[in-house]
Amino acid sequence: VQxxxxxxxxxxxxxxxxxxxxxPFTGDHKQKFYWGHEEILLPCYKNMADxxxxxxxxxxxxxxxxxxxxYESTMEAMKY
Numbered sequence: 001v002q003x004x005x006x007x008x009x010x011x012x013x014x015x016x017x018x019x020x021x022x023x024p025f026t027g028d029h030k031q032k033f034y035w036g037h038e039e040i041l042l043p044c045y046k047n048m049a050d051x052x053x054x055x056x057x058x059x060x061x062x063x064x065x066x067x068x069x070x071y072e073s074t075m076e077a078m079k080y
Contacts, residue, residue: 009036019055022048052080
C-alpha cells in the first residue's frame with residue numbers, strides 16, 4: 001500500500017488513490033501511512049460490507065490475499 005501511495009505522490013495526485021483496506025483478522029482500525037512527508041491514517045475494516053458501505057465512491061479493488069484465500073475474497077468482492 002505504501003508503494004501505491006508513494007507512486008500517487010510522485011505523480012502529483014492531489015489525493016491518494018487508496019481510500020481503505022479490508023483485513024478480516026482484526027477489528028476496524030486506522031493504519032498509518034505516509035503521503036509524501038505527511039502522515040495519513042487510512043481506515044481498515046474487518047469486513048467487505050462495511051468498507052463498501054462507507055466508501056461507495058471506490059470503484060477499483062486490488063486483492064493482496066494469499067493463494068489460499070484469494071478465491072474466497074475475490075468471490076466476496078464480486079457480490080458488490
